Amino acid sequence: xxxxxxxxxxxxSTTMRRPVTRQYPESHRPIPExxxxxPLLLWDHGVDEPxxxxxxxxERACPCKCMTVTMKDNPRQAEGTSKRRKIVDTxxxxxxxxxxxxxxxxxxxxxxxxxxxxxxxxxxxxxxxxDLVMDLDELLALSRAGGIVPWAEYVGEENQKLPPRAxxxxxxxxxxxxx
Amino acid sequence: MVADFDxxxxxxxxxxxxxxxxxxxxxxxxxxxxxxxxxxxxxxxLHRGAEKLLENQDYRQGIxxxxxxxxxxxxxxxxxxxxxxxxLGGFVVPERAEYVRVICVELNRIASHFMFMGAYGTDVGVFxxxxxxxxxxRERVYRFFEELTGERMMYSYFRVGGLAWEVMDGxxxxxxxxxxxxxxxxxxxxxxxxxNEIFIARTRHVGEISAERAIEYxxxxxxxxxxxxxxxxxxxxPYSVYDRFDxxxxxxxxxxxxxxxxxxxxxxxxxxxxxxxALDQMPKSGPIMPEKMPRMLRxxxxxxxxxxxxxxxxxxxxxVSRGGNHPWRCRVKSPCFTNLQALREMTVGEYVADSVVxxxxxxxxxxxxxx
Amino acid sequence: MMPVLGYWFGIAWLDAILRLAVxxxxxxxxxIFLTYAERKVIARVQQRLxxxxxxPAGLLQGVADALKLVLKEDLRPTTADRxxxxxxxxxxxxxxxxxxxxxxxTRDLGVRFLxxxxxxxxxxxxxxxxxxxxxxxxxxNKYALLGGVRAAAQMISYEVPLVLxxxxxxxxxxxxxxxxxTERQDVVPYIVWQPxxxxxxxxxxxxxxxxxxxxxxxxxxxxxxxxxxxxxxxRWSFFQLAEYSxxxxxxxxxxxxxxxxxxxxxxSNPPGWLQLILILVKTSFMILxxxxxxxxxxxxxxxxxxxxxxxxxxxVTVAQLFFNGLVLVYRWPDILLxxxxxxxxxxxxxxxxxxVRRAARRPRDAQAVRDRRLQYARGA
Numbered sequence: 001x002x003x004x005x006x007x008x009x010x011x012x013s014t015t016m017r018r019p020v021t022r023q024y025p026e027s028h029r030p031i032p033e034x035x036x037x038x039p040l041l042l043w044d045h046g047v048d049e050p051x052x053x054x055x056x057x058x059e060r061a062c063p064c065k066c067m068t069v070t071m072k073d074n075p076r077q078a079e080g081t082s083k084r085r086k087i088v089d090t091x092x093x094x095x096x097x098x099x100x101x102x103x104x105x106x107x108x109x110x111x112x113x114x115x116x117x118x119x120x121x122x123x124x125x126x127x128x129x130x131d132l133v134m135d136l137d138e139l140l141a142l143s144r145a146g147g148i149v150p151w152a153e154y155v156g157e158e159n160q161k162l163p164p165r166a167x168x169x170x171x172x173x174x175x176x177x178x179x
Numbered sequence: 180m181v182a183d184f185d186x187x188x189x190x191x192x193x194x195x196x197x198x199x200x201x202x203x204x205x206x207x208x209x210x211x212x213x214x215x216x217x218x219x220x221x222x223x224x225l226h227r228g229a230e231k232l233l234e235n236q237d238y239r240q241g242i243x244x245x246x247x248x249x250x251x252x253x254x255x256x257x258x259x260x261x262x263x264x265x266x267l268g269g270f271v272v273p274e275r276a277e278y279v280r281v282i283c284v285e286l287n288r289i290a291s292h293f294m295f296m297g298a299y300g301t302d303v304g305v306f307x308x309x310x311x312x313x314x315x316x317r318e319r320v321y322r323f324f325e326e327l328t329g330e331r332m333m334y335s336y337f338r339v340g341g342l343a344w345e346v347m348d349g350x351x352x353x354x355x356x357x358x359x360x361x362x363x364x365x366x367x368x369x370x371x372x373x374x375n376e377i378f379i380a381r382t383r384h385v386g387e388i389s390a391e392r393a394i395e396y397x398x399x400x401x402x403x404x405x406x407x408x409x410x411x412x413x414x415x416x417p418y419s420v421y422d423r424f425d426x427x428x429x430x431x432x433x434x435x436x437x438x439x440x441x442x443x444x445x446x447x448x449x450x451x452x453x454x455x456x457a458l459d460q461m462p463k464s465g466p467i468m469p470e471k472m473p474r475m476l477r478x479x480x481x482x483x484x485x486x487x488x489x490x491x492x493x494x495x496x497x498x499v500s501r502g503g504n505h506p507w508r509c510r511v512k513s514p515c516f517t518n519l520q521a522l523r524e525m526t527v528g529e530y531v532a533d534s535v536v537x538x539x540x541x542x543x544x545x546x547x548x549x550x
Numbered sequence: 551m552m553p554v555l556g557y558w559f560g561i562a563w564l565d566a567i568l569r570l571a572v573x574x575x576x577x578x579x580x581x582i583f584l585t586y587a588e589r590k591v592i593a594r595v596q597q598r599l600x601x602x603x604x605x606p607a608g609l610l611q612g613v614a615d616a617l618k619l620v621l622k623e624d625l626r627p628t629t630a631d632r633x634x635x636x637x638x639x640x641x642x643x644x645x646x647x648x649x650x651x652x653x654x655x656t657r658d659l660g661v662r663f664l665x666x667x668x669x670x671x672x673x674x675x676x677x678x679x680x681x682x683x684x685x686x687x688x689x690x691n692k693y694a695l696l697g698g699v700r701a702a703a704q705m706i707s708y709e710v711p712l713v714l715x716x717x718x719x720x721x722x723x724x725x726x727x728x729x730x731x732t733e734r735q736d737v738v739p740y741i742v743w744q745p746x747x748x749x750x751x752x753x754x755x756x757x758x759x760x761x762x763x764x765x766x767x768x769x770x771x772x773x774x775x776x777x778x779x780x781x782x783x784x785r786w787s788f789f790q791l792a793e794y795s796x797x798x799x800x801x802x803x804x805x806x807x808x809x810x811x812x813x814x815x816x817x818s819n820p821p822g823w824l825q826l827i828l829i830l831v832k833t834s835f836m837i838l839x840x841x842x843x844x845x846x847x848x849x850x851x852x853x854x855x856x857x858x859x860x861x862x863x864x865x866v867t868v869a870q871l872f873f874n875g876l877v878l879v880y881r882w883p884d885i886l887l888x889x890x891x892x893x894x895x896x897x898x899x900x901x902x903x904x905x906v907r908r909a910a911r912r913p914r915d916a917q918a919v920r921d922r923r924l925q926y927a928r929g930a
Contacts, residue, residue, distance in 0.1 A: 002374070002903065003373075003374030003375045003376045003378075003379070003903075004375055004376055004377065004847070006370055006374055006375070007370065007371050007372070007374075007375045007846050007847065008842065008843075008846050009370070010367060010370035010371045010846075011308060011371065011595050011842065011845055011846045012595075012842075013367075013370075014308075014312070014367065014595060014596070014597055015594050015595045017597055018597070019593075019594075019597050019598055019599050020311075020315050020318075020597045020598070021597070021598045021599050022599075023599070023602065031325075032325055032326040032329070032347075034325075034326065034327070034328065034329035034347065035325065035329055036328075036329035036330050061239075061240070063236050063240035063241075063243055063244070099243055099247075099333065100330060100333065101240070101242075101243040101333070101335045102329065102335060102343070103239060103240060103243075103335075106343075115329065117329075151329075189692055190692075191692050191693070191696070192692075197774065198770055198771055198774060199770075199771035199772070210696075211924075211927045212927060213696075213700075213852055213853070214923060214924065214927045216924065300848065301771055302771050303771075303848040303849065304762065304763065304765070304769065304771060304847070304848040304849025304850075305846070305847065305848050306592065306762055306844050306845055307592070307596055307845075308592075308595060308596050308845050308846060311596040311597060311598060312596075315597065371846070372848075375847070375848065376902070376903060376906045376907075377763055377847055377848050377849075377850055378848045379906055379907075379910050380850065380851070380854050380906055380909075380910075381848055381849070381850065381851060381854075383909070383910040384909070384910070384914060384916065384919075387916035388916070389916070389917075432913075433913060433916075435916075437910070527920065527924075528917075528919070528920020528921065528923050528924050529920065530851055530852065530853065531696065531772060531773075532766070532769065532772045532849075532851045532852065533851065535771055535772050
């Protein structure tokens with residue numbers, strides 16, 4: 001019966017250790033910088049328009065065909081405030097289909113798309129699957145508010161030049177504490 | 180004179196919604212009291228057409244499908260697929276990338292075996308304790324992977340030719356710290372189950388299969404090695420950089436459920452050894468992709484089969500290319516599907532309670548069986 | 551303190567009803583607390599937090615569960631045998647309820663003190679087998695049937711060693727009155743004289759209560775809850791109520807019989823409050839042990855369970871009874887009780903361990919064993 005006693009000692013020893021679970025909605029585990037939640041579009045704060053030109057490279061590369069992109073002429077190029085000749089017109093991503101493979105980020109020529117690495121991208125339960133189809137405004141919202149610091153290797157460095165306050169807010173949101 | 184009672188055998192339908200069928204597997208047991216007379220395994224509830232999907236996706240997109248085909252040992256599945264494509268295209272993988280791959284694969288093997296230990300304990304009847312022990316350690320590995328790849332489970336980290344991106348800062352220290360914790364986790368499981376008399380009574384001489392029958396069935400992985408056959412793809416047909424490591428291939432004696440458990444437990448220790456050696460030998464810097472990789476991958480026509488030693492056995496990808504950017508045919512050789520064939524032979528003549536344990540000891544991943 | 555000797559108000563029937571109401575109330579509270587305690591203890595063993603949401607530290611979790619069960623729809627399968635199905639939970643519950651009657655908690659606190667209390671408890675508690683068979687049969691479900699039959703086999707078999715162990719204690723105390731047995735332990739509790747009886751009492755008790763490692767009838771991973779699989783709502787909660795109150799009764803009984811109950815180690819007549827604390831501490835100790843066992847062990851298989859009972863437990867307990875008889879009849883010194891019982895305990899555990907190890911090492915022809923089993927089952 002020594003084996004039985006050994007089992008009981010093992011369980012006794014784990015009783016002495018700290019719990020490994022946590023109070024989930026209140027206490028988030030810090031999530032790593034490279035976290036890949038769902039793809040988001042980035043906002044060019046310098047010119048005040050999206051980086052995305054609607055070139056559809058991501059749409060073609062998407063393995064589960066969850067994206068729909070259209071392009072239009074950029075009116076601000078005519079005004080002379082922007083260098084982009086074309087700009088995204090509409091952009092839908094069906095988060096219900098997306099499999100978070102990161103390929104869209106890799107193929108993007110303009111570093112216009114990034115994976116959401118904050119908690120906002122993880123808790124996305126919805127009552128209706130249509131609520132998971134995100135349109136252009138929803139995709140840009142987080143970046144426009146300065147709430148995302150994309151990982152440098154996903155997107156170019158220049159996309160990370162965000163206002164410091166926004167960076168701070170994003171880090172808090174991501175459970176990483178103030179910078 | 181005792182009256183001759185006519186007893187009838189009843190059919191019990193275990194699954195697809197039974198708590199211990201490890202997914203959506205169904206077995207129809209014909210039982211005579213507590214004794215299993217016949218077993219009919221029904222698979223296919225999780226068929227998602229992964230092979231057909233792979234035919235319609237280019238080589239980079241296919242990697243994500245591989246993760247989902249084998250959702251407990253994702254890295255071996257990815258590795259098999261990218262190695263097949265590399266072999267077809269004749270790419271040489273940089274050494275550093277190979278080492279990172281080996282580390283990932285072996286850690287993934289540990290995570291998968293921990294998952295097995297947890298679920299197996301529950302099958303045998305431990306009230307959740309083994310489950311938590313297993314999941315606790317598995318979660319540590321997954322955290323590490325999340326830090327490395329950005330995803331907890333569906334990594335898509337390997338690429339044809341190398342890796343998607345560089346490892347994170349402090350990779351080596353973090354990996355070593357992880358290994359220390361995993362060793363303690365292995366000891367916990369070991370202390371909880373290995374020498375427990377009740378566990379021995381429940382699993383020893385249960386679901387035995389002889390080495391000859393195992394080979395005839397084409398079993399592989401721990402189920403085969405538990406019968407005493409020392410066959411491990413890593414050792415016998417070394418791929419990647421496995422020939423540079425010093426590790427043992429544990430084998431069992433009787434080919435029963437206890438041996439399958441012990442083989443897996445020992446394999447975890449050996450995996451720790453491999454990771455330690457890999458961390459020592461790994462070049463500290465260097466490329467992770469070959470110099471000249473085309474932006475859009477097009478492989479020459481041909482066919483290739485690449486097996487790897489996954490956590491459950493020989494996982495192989497058979498690729499047929501007719502040129503172009505996607506495979507013409509991609510067939511996945513699933514270890515669980517082959518191992519499942521022996522289930523009937525192992526179970527008939529055992530008790531109802533054992534059928535669950537035997538099923539658990541095969542360590543099923545249904546998505547890989549049905550694909 | 552409940553005035554137990556003499557009737558309340560002097561009216562017999564009113565008194566009986568009041569006492570029943572008291573038991574029902576106490577049982578509910580005990581069960582609600584025990585479910586919470588079990589979840590919390592097992593959570594700690596498993597390095598989890600356990601219930602934390604309902605009330606402070608999750609204390610109201612049991613209440614919330616009970617409310618939910620009461621409000622839940624009471625389902626009955628259309629093919630079920632109606633009356634058998636609907637009455638089964640009560641058939642399981644009532645015997646446990648009845649055992650509550652005879653357990654003395656302190657010298658003055660108890661429902662009724664019976665001079666044949668031990669006999670009464672043993673007799674009544676074995677009745678709930680009927681309930682499990684009814685549930686298993688009436689549900690018209692194969693899992694339930696399998697579980698019900700398993701329960702019958704197991705509980706009838708383990709009734710025997712349970713009786714034999716309490717008999718050993720009764721012999722030493724030469725009484726069947728639980729209060730007398732308890733009060734004979736003012737110097738040395740009977741666990742010292744009868745260690746084997748204590749261990750077997752816990753083992754057989756676990757089997758009687760269908761708890762790990764003997765939860766074969768209700769095995770979650772095999773028969774998905776066994777006889778209770780088709781029950782929901784209030785009827786299911788009766789099974790739960792029966793399980794946890796029998797846990798409590800058995801632990802209190804074990805404390806009374808083996809651990810010196812409300813007396814030891816404070817002389818022959820400690821004050822009332824101390825008696826209550828003593829019995830609660832000892833009962834909690836027993837319950838904690840049982841929770842710990844539940845969090846640790848795998849489950850036995852039905853044939854191993856039966857052979858363990860008939861080949862190990864019953865022979866050793868009978869042998870213990872025999873030696874007890876020798877010691878008591880010939881008035882040998884009491885220490886010999888311990889010697890015999892302890893030797894049997896050590897011998898039996900060692901023999902079991904060796905048997906398991908040897909069986910594990912011995913190679914065998916698996917296919918032949920299976921074929922023989924199949925043939926034997928056919929009656930060939």
